[in-house]
Each structure stands twice: as structure tokens, then as C-alpha cells.
Amino acid sequence: MFHHILIAHDLRDTADMALCRASQLAKQHDARLTILHVLDPSQNSEQHEKARLALDRSLTQYAPPGTELRMLSGKPSEVVLQQVQETGCDLLVLGSHQQRHDFFSGTSLDRIARRCSVPLLLVARNDSAPYQRAVAALDFSLCACSALGQAYRLLPGSAELHALHVFEPDKGTPKQIAEQLETQRALISQLLHDEALMLPPGGPTLSHEVLQGGILRSLQEQIKARRSELLVLGSHGRSAFSQALLGSLAQHFLHKAPCDVFVVR
Structure with missing residues (x-):
């Protein structure tokens, strides 16, 4: 609240x-x-x-x-x-x-x-109906988890909050990369499970997925595919700000917002 x-x-x-x-x-x-x-x-x-x-x-x-x-x-x-x-x-x-x-x-x-x-x-959107679809960029930082929790409290109970983790694999064989991807999926599933235990009841529906690729393009594609009305970013995670200056990803979305943007420190 x-x-x-x-x-x-x-x-x-x-x-x-x-x-x-x-x-x-x-x-x-x-x-x-x-x-x-x-x-x-x-x-x-x-x-x-x-x-x-x-x-x-x-x-x-x-x-x-x-x-x-x-x-x-x-x-x-x-x-x-x-x-x-x-x-x-x-x-x-x-x-x-x-x-x-x-x-x-x-x-x-x-x-x-x-x-x-x-x-x-x-x-950035000329629409004041209650939010129904949001995408949250999720890594393993405390700030990204905080942003997810704040967005959960911001959204109405009828909304969906979709957490997206983008995995950029190290070099390796296709088998090694596939194993890395499965490890990332297991870790994110456990992280979301742990975070959900701390959230109040009656909030939006939580979903998640792990994609392989670049974070900027993946977020852009997911926002478009899901017709998301809100993008959620943690301010000090991999995908957002440093303490001293704006990172390129967050700066991109702040100045070329494809939807409303919710930023949490």
C-alpha cells in the first residue's frame, strides 16, 4: 500500500x-x-x-x-x-x-x-485505467527483489506481474550452455518462491521465465508481446542504475519509455 x-x-x-x-x-x-x-x-x-x-x-x-x-x-x-x-x-x-x-x-x-x-x-501512456499487465526485470540483486515487491504492492489484485530474468551464458558447448540455462531457471524459481512467501495475500498474479539473450532486446520484446503497461526496474541491479550515474539500459527506458516505468532503489 x-x-x-x-x-x-x-x-x-x-x-x-x-x-x-x-x-x-x-x-x-x-x-x-x-x-x-x-x-x-x-x-x-x-x-x-x-x-x-x-x-x-x-x-x-x-x-x-x-x-x-x-x-x-x-x-x-x-x-x-x-x-x-x-x-x-x-x-x-x-x-x-x-x-x-x-x-x-x-x-x-x-x-x-x-x-x-x-x-x-x-x-508515458495516456491511460489511467488500473494496471493489469506488468513486466519486472529480475536478477539476483536485493534491489531487483525490492522492486518486485514494491510493484506487487502497487498493482491491483486483478493484475499479472511477470518477472523476467535474462541469461547471457558464458562461452561453452551447446550442452554446457543448456546446463547453465537450467541452473538459472532453478535458481530463479527458488528466488521467486522465497520472495512470494514474504508478500501479502490478495496481490497480483506472479509469473516468471528465464530467457537467453540480451537484456534490452528481451525486455522490449516481452513488453510488446505481453502488451505490458508497466516496466519494473530495480535501480542498482545489473539492469538499471549504478550509484554514480545512469546505466545505459535504465537511461534508455527513462528517455524512450515504451510504457510506464516504475523504478525502485
């Missing part, structure tokens, strides 16, 4: 898409919702008032009653990260940043993703 959702709204169309998703999740989890807009310090008071009116319209049209609006001035990534701490939220929602945006740039998104202490949901 999530209790307090913070959405950073930058007045673009994708921000309203993200607001619709945040509102749906707030209703699903009976959570508080706070909208944050970071004002550009270089703009004048008239431009700030125009932003306030636009946010009021979005709040009235898309947000549930009782939603709080915060408007603060400063550097977007720093203000967002500060508000994550000050509000005590347990989920941050952002709109997709596939197009260049001068103030709330892709660089800001990267910085937030690296340092955000709570799960981050990047919304």
Missing part, C-alpha cells in the same frame, strides 16, 4: 497524463495526493500567476478532492528531491520526458532518478 503520492507537474500534456495516473493510484490505495510545481525563477509574477491558473484547471479536472497544490521556486530536480523528503511521500510520479523541455529537462529527470529515495513512476 502507498499512503502519500507526490506528482511533479511541469504544465506539459504528459504532466496531466501523469496526474490522471497519480489520481487513479491515490484512489486505489486511499492515499493522499500532493501536486508540486516548480516555478522558474527567471519568470515574472504574471507568468507565475498564469502557471497557477493552469494548475488550478488541471487540479479541478483530474485530481480528487483534498489534493494539495504546492508551488515553489528553484532548480527543478533539487526542489523535487527536497519535497520528497519534506512531504514524507512514498511514491513520486513524473510525466515522460521524451521531448526536450528547457526548464524540466531530461537531465533533471536523470538527477531525480539517481537520488530519489522513494519509488519513482514515470508515466
Whole structure:
């Protein structure tokens, strides 16, 4: 369960898409919702008032009653990260940043993703119906397991959460590679069994598989084949971030998201 959702709204169309998703999740989890807009310090008071009116319209049209609006001035990534701490939220929602945006740039998104202490949901789909199909990239890291557990709690009980482990074998004979693949399948099955024992009842259906190949292409193919609405990534696993900078896989999905992306540290 999530209790307090913070959405950073930058007045673009994708921000309203993200607001619709945040509102749906707030209703699903009976959570508080706070909208944050970071004002550009270089703009004048008239431009700030125009932003306030636009946010009021979005709040009235898309947000549930009782939603709080915060408007603060400063550097977007720093203000967002500060508000994550000050509000005590347990989920941050952002709109997709596939197009260049001068103030709330892709660089800001990267910085937030690296340092955000709570799960981050990047919304890329114009659909606010409850999630039904999600794919989680799973390796043997604690972070990937944490992401799986958080996604399990995010999704409704009617959804399916499919864990995908991609195996890139060492060099060897076909027989040796087949044996390595079977070992990976046994280990992942045991890992999922152990993780499922710690999850609350009534959550989404869990499934899993092990594929041989490259992680990026395998995830892309699975998202398409399963018509997944959500991709789940652990932020420090093999397939996501390092502490210092974004890895190529996570950066790819953050900036070219084929569906909504849920990132957990």
C-alpha cells in the first residue's frame, strides 16, 4: 500500500497524463495526493500567476478532492528531491520526458532518478485505467527483489506481474550452455518462491521465465508481446542504475519509455 503520492507537474500534456495516473493510484490505495510545481525563477509574477491558473484547471479536472497544490521556486530536480523528503511521500510520479523541455529537462529527470529515495513512476501512456499487465526485470540483486515487491504492492489484485530474468551464458558447448540455462531457471524459481512467501495475500498474479539473450532486446520484446503497461526496474541491479550515474539500459527506458516505468532503489 502507498499512503502519500507526490506528482511533479511541469504544465506539459504528459504532466496531466501523469496526474490522471497519480489520481487513479491515490484512489486505489486511499492515499493522499500532493501536486508540486516548480516555478522558474527567471519568470515574472504574471507568468507565475498564469502557471497557477493552469494548475488550478488541471487540479479541478483530474485530481480528487483534498489534493494539495504546492508551488515553489528553484532548480527543478533539487526542489523535487527536497519535497520528497519534506512531504514524507512514498511514491513520486513524473510525466515522460521524451521531448526536450528547457526548464524540466531530461537531465533533471536523470538527477531525480539517481537520488530519489522513494519509488519513482514515470508515466508515458495516456491511460489511467488500473494496471493489469506488468513486466519486472529480475536478477539476483536485493534491489531487483525490492522492486518486485514494491510493484506487487502497487498493482491491483486483478493484475499479472511477470518477472523476467535474462541469461547471457558464458562461452561453452551447446550442452554446457543448456546446463547453465537450467541452473538459472532453478535458481530463479527458488528466488521467486522465497520472495512470494514474504508478500501479502490478495496481490497480483506472479509469473516468471528465464530467457537467453540480451537484456534490452528481451525486455522490449516481452513488453510488446505481453502488451505490458508497466516496466519494473530495480535501480542498482545489473539492469538499471549504478550509484554514480545512469546505466545505459535504465537511461534508455527513462528517455524512450515504451510504457510506464516504475523504478525502485
